[in-house]
Amino acid sequence: MRVVSPSRLLVFLVAAICAHSLAFCLNSSSDPDEPSNSTYHSTVSEVRLVFFATENNRPVQDLQKDDFAVIDDERVIRTFRSFSRTTALKLDLIVLFDSSDSVLPNFKQEMSSVMQLVSEWPRNSEDDLSVLSFSGTETHAVCAGDCRRSLTADQVDSSPKGGTTPLFDALDTATSLLSKRRQPDVLPVIILFSDGDDTVSKDSFGRMLKKTLASEVQVYAVDVNATAPSNGSATLQKVAEDSGGRYFHSGDGATKIFSEVINDLHSERIVTYALPQSSSDFHSVRILPTHNLNLQFRSRRGYYDPSNSTH
Amino acid sequence: MKKSLSLIFVFCSLPTLLLGQRGIYQHGSVVRMHMGDCVLAHHGFAVAFGPASPMPQEYCPEYTLLSENVVYVIVGKSSNQLIPLAESIDFRLHKNELAVRVDDAKRETKFTIKEMIVRSEWERIQRHMDQQMRASENQAAMSTRD
Numbered sequence: 001m002r003v004v005s006p007s008r009l010l011v012f013l014v015a016a017i018c019a020h021s022l023a024f025c026l027n028s029s030s031d032p033d034e035p036s037n038s039t040y041h042s043t044v045s046e047v048r049l050v051f052f053a054t055e056n057n058r059p060v061q062d063l064q065k066d067d068f069a070v071i072d073d074e075r076v077i078r079t080f081r082s083f084s085r086t087t088a089l090k091l092d093l094i095v096l097f098d099s100s101d102s103v104l105p106n107f108k109q110e111m112s113s114v115m116q117l118v119s120e121w122p123r124n125s126e127d128d129l130s131v132l133s134f135s136g137t138e139t140h141a142v143c144a145g146d147c148r149r150s151l152t153a154d155q156v157d158s159s160p161k162g163g164t165t166p167l168f169d170a171l172d173t174a175t176s177l178l179s180k181r182r183q184p185d186v187l188p189v190i191i192l193f194s195d196g197d198d199t200v201s202k203d204s205f206g207r208m209l210k211k212t213l214a215s216e217v218q219v220y221a222v223d224v225n226a227t228a229p230s231n232g233s234a235t236l237q238k239v240a241e242d243s244g245g246r247y248f249h250s251g252d253g254a255t256k257i258f259s260e261v262i263n264d265l266h267s268e269r270i271v272t273y274a275l276p277q278s279s280s281d282f283h284s285v286r287i288l289p290t291h292n293l294n295l296q297f298r299s300r301r302g303y304y305d306p307s308n309s310t311h
Numbered sequence: 312m313k314k315s316l317s318l319i320f321v322f323c324s325l326p327t328l329l330l331g332q333r334g335i336y337q338h339g340s341v342v343r344m345h346m347g348d349c350v351l352a353h354h355g356f357a358v359a360f361g362p363a364s365p366m367p368q369e370y371c372p373e374y375t376l377l378s379e380n381v382v383y384v385i386v387g388k389s390s391n392q393l394i395p396l397a398e399s400i401d402f403r404l405h406k407n408e409l410a411v412r413v414d415d416a417k418r419e420t421k422f423t424i425k426e427m428i429v430r431s432e433w434e435r436i437q438r439h440m441d442q443q444m445r446a447s448e449n450q451a452a453m454s455t456r457d
Contacts, residue, residue, distance in 0.1 A: 078396070078398060290398075293413065
């Protein structure tokens with residue numbers, strides 16, 4: 001058996017202690033507050049769904065969390081992270097009106113409807129209300145920010161008129177504006193006045209609809225067609241229903257339409273739940289009752305998976 | 312004597328009949344729902360696998376109902392035949408159909424049974440599908456990062 005001398009053992013011990021200290025110093029030399037080179041990725045895995053409940057065509061006031069289930073891409077979801085009313089939320093609202101050739105015969109009536117809507121909007125609310133028009137090949141800003149106080153009939157009247165109808169491009173512009181200034185506690189809404197007949201847009205109907213759904217904007221469409229419903233009416237109806245909004249015909253009367261829109265927007269519910277797994281990027285959504293089959297629910301038709309950055 | 316014997320028989324069998332009536336329902340939970348083809352619900356297998364019919368396309372609700380041991384895929388007979396999607400619903404099998412209690416048990420609504428599968432087997436398939444989906448999601452995330 002080989003015997004190690006005490007001096008060699010001492011040298012070995014000192015060397016071991018030095019190596020340990022050096023390693024410790026190297027490890028602790030980086031400031032813990034300094035950002036490290038590692039990047040951590042996380043995805044927001046929550047779905048937020050705004051919806052409206054009615055029973056025999058009347059709004060339901062006392063809806064409870066267990067009165068409904070969400071069908072998200074075929075899966076039945078009954079466990080929700082939150083459930084509340086939208087009354088606590090601010091609205092970011094764009095009134096978008098058609099001023100192209102095809103609506104000019106009824107333009108005066110359309111203008112008075114826009115003015116009535118803006119003037120009737122509840123003044124005590126903190127909602128943002130902007131007004132845009134579209135004609136020719138462009139979308140024009142008529143009034144931005146707090147239009148409830150600043151919009152005048154002259155402003156509306158002096159907006160560009162005539163020419164072709166870039167409806168899909170205008171919806172795309174309004175959606176982009178709302179998306180850019182999107183806040184978590186704000187609901188984006190477009191109230192659209194048009195005959196629904198697009199004649200010139202660069203954007204297709206499908207792409208515009210996809211963008212609207214991806215941005216969670218609700219569209220309320222007021223059909224200003226004087227005659228019987230047309231292809232344009234079907235377009236307006238599709239955009240409104242798929243986005244969780246509603247379709248009206250101007251013949252229903254401005255007062256009735258606006259009181260319904262305002263009531264609707266201030267009495268909706270929001271439910272949130274964990275994002276379910278799905279093999280497709282698009283999740284179709286439907287809300288159905290758990291007990292009372294007379295309950296009916298209106299919400300957007302679906303959403304694009306938020307964890308997929310391409311949308 | 313005969314009369315009293317039959318009375319005793321009726322009294323004895325009554326509780327059994329009542330219990331039987333109450334116990335005919337099984338409990339289950341709907342976990343999936345989508346609008347599918349109505350063909351099977353309207354005409355059965357013969358038409359489902361026969362030549363295409365010129366009738367306009369109609370969509371009927373299709374539900375996946377989980378009971379204790381069996382999973383049923385059932386199809387409604389019209390587009391508006393809905394089941395309340397409560398956590399637990401009562402149902403029973405009746406003449407090759409599945410009858411679901413609705414409106415607080417006041418009435419039943421009948422569905423065509425499209426598929427039946429043992430629950431343990433169904434759960435195994437679901438687990439496998441979930442794993443595959445997660446794997447493809449991870450793969451997509453990795454390729455995005457690269």
